[in-house]
Amino acid sequence: MTTIGPQKRKMQMKLVTFGFLAVFAIGAFLGIPLYADIVNLKHDIRDAEKRVASLEVRNAEVKNEFYELIDAERLEKLATDLGLVFEKNPSYIEIKPHDLATTL
Numbered sequence: 001m002t003t004i005g006p007q008k009r010k011m012q013m014k015l016v017t018f019g020f021l022a023v024f025a026i027g028a029f030l031g032i033p034l035y036a037d038i039v040n041l042k043h044d045i046r047d048a049e050k051r052v053a054s055l056e057v058r059n060a061e062v063k064n065e066f067y068e069l070i071d072a073e074r075l076e077k078l079a080t081d082l083g084l085v086f087e088k089n090p091s092y093i094e095i096k097p098h099d100l101a102t103t104l
Contacts, residue, residue, distance in 0.1 A: 068074070079086075
């Protein structure tokens with residue numbers, strides 16, 4: 001009596017082993033570019049964080065310059081230098097909305 005079982009089992013094991021090796025090889029082949037992309041993204045993120053930090057510093061500097069320009073004492077001195085007078089009871093121009101409307 002001949003048995004075919006062990007030969008069939010060896011063939012199945014070879015097929016499974018080949019399948020695992022093929023999946024591993026494909027995964028390794030596709031994993032290298034993926035890893036490179038991840039590393040590049042990490043570098044880009046680090047560069048962007050540095051840029052954000054420098055822009056935050058520049059933003060603070062610009063705010064300081066702006067607040068110095070609109071300082072109340074500085075504006076009052078500028079107004080007196082230009083000969084402007086403080087009006088206690090100002091009168092404003094009033095335009096009623098119906099005056100601006102046009103009839104079609």
